[in-house]
Amino acid sequence: EVQLVESGGGLVQPGGSLRLSCAASGFKFGSFWMSWVRQAPGKGLEWVANIKQDGSLEYYVDSVKGRFTISRDNAKNSLHLQMNSLRVEDTARYYCARDSYTGYGSLEYWGQGTLVTVSS
Amino acid sequence: QSVLTQPPSASGTPGQRVTVSCSGSSSNIGSNFVYWYQQLPGTAPKVLIYRNDQRPSGVPDRFSGSKSGTSASLAISGLRSEDEADYYCAAWDDSLDGRVFGGGTRLTVL
Numbered sequence: 001e002v003q004l005v006e007s008g009g010g011l012v013q014p015g016g017s018l019r020l021s022c023a024a025s026g027f028k029f030g031s032f033w034m035s036w037v038r039q040a041p042g043k044g045l046e047w048v049a050n051i052k053q054d055g056s057l058e059y060y061v062d063s064v065k066g067r068f069t070i071s072r073d074n075a076k077n078s079l080h081l082q083m084n085s086l087r088v089e090d091t092a093r094y095y096c097a098r099d100s101y102t103g104y105g106s107l108e109y110w111g112q113g114t115l116v117t118v119s120s
Numbered sequence: 121q122s123v124l125t126q127p128p129s130a131s132g133t134p135g136q137r138v139t140v141s142c143s144g145s146s147s148n149i150g151s152n153f154v155y156w157y158q159q160l161p162g163t164a165p166k167v168l169i170y171r172n173d174q175r176p177s178g179v180p181d182r183f184s185g186s187k188s189g190t191s192a193s194l195a196i197s198g199l200r201s202e203d204e205a206d207y208y209c210a211a212w213d214d215s216l217d218g219r220v221f222g223g224g225t226r227l228t229v230l
Contacts, residue, residue: 035219037165044122044224045157045165045208059218095164104212104219106155108176110164 002026002109004096009114016086020114022079022096027109030054030074033099035107036081038092038116046092049081050099059103064090086118123148124209124222131228137197140225142209144190148220152212154192156185159206159224168207169194196227204229 008020020036035050049060049070058070069082079096093113100106125143132138142154156169167176169185172192184195192211196203209222 044206045159045210045221047210047219047221050219061218062216104152106167106170106176107157107165107210108167108170110166112164 002098004098004109004111006094006096006111006114009094009116011117011119012086013120014086014088014118016118017082017084018086018116020081020083020094020096020116022111024077024079024096024098027098029072029077032101033103034070034072034079035097035099036070036079037095037097037107037110038090039095039113040089040092043092048094050103051079052103057103083116086116088118090116091118092116122223123213123216123220124211126207126209126222126225128223129226129228131230132196132199133230134199134201136199137195138199138227139196140194140207140209140227142192142194142222144192144211144220146190147215148190148211148213149187149192150190151214154185154187155210156183156192156194157208157210159208161205165208199229201229203227 036048051070067085095113096111097107098109153171157165158168159165172187173185
């Protein structure tokens with residue numbers, strides 16, 4: 001059974017940093033692109049970033065470029081999102097999702113998300 | 121403002137057929153596959169349709185997807201109360217080099 005479990009969310013002040021993690025199990029982690037998707041309270045889904053199987057290629061939504069970094073550890077079946085210079089508008093539930101073989105396709109499995117609140 | 125445009129709401133009565141539209145451009149829907157996600161209240165999203173019109177195993181055939189040019193549609197036939205959820209379209213955007221979602225459509229079963 002595929003499982004994705006996010007952790008690392010919490011309350012942080014504007015300008016602060018947070019590192020999210022996603023523990024993956026039940027599939028060959030290194031065979032898939034992985035994504036982060038966020039959802040602000042009461043709002044829609046926003047794709048944040050994804051990373052290629054070997055970590056050699058990453059894509060980001062414009063609003064987080066230069067502030068967020070996605071990374072992965074295939075030996076530990078884990079995905080991370082380093083979030084720096086956090087803004088109030090980054091407040092959201094952050095979901096880890098198994099992307100496709102190509103990075104352009106289906107987000108077939110999702111975790112339950114971890115809540116990030118940016119507030120003073 | 122989302123890159124993909126969906127109506128914010130839709131509704132229907134049990135047994136009816138409803139459609140949800142998704143409008144994009146040549147750099148996203150016009151040149152890439154469309155995906156549809158269902159998000160039930162308080163839960164994570166789930167893929168409903170992939171590659172424009174394909175259903176994952178376990179998704180009822182009441183759900184169908186189509187694409188024409190720079191627009192796509194999700195149709196739900198034989199509407200049931202458990203279909204009440206938020207529905208999102210998504211596609212890769214070649215100009216933005218990223219995945220884009222529609223703003224979501226909240227479906228109410230009256």
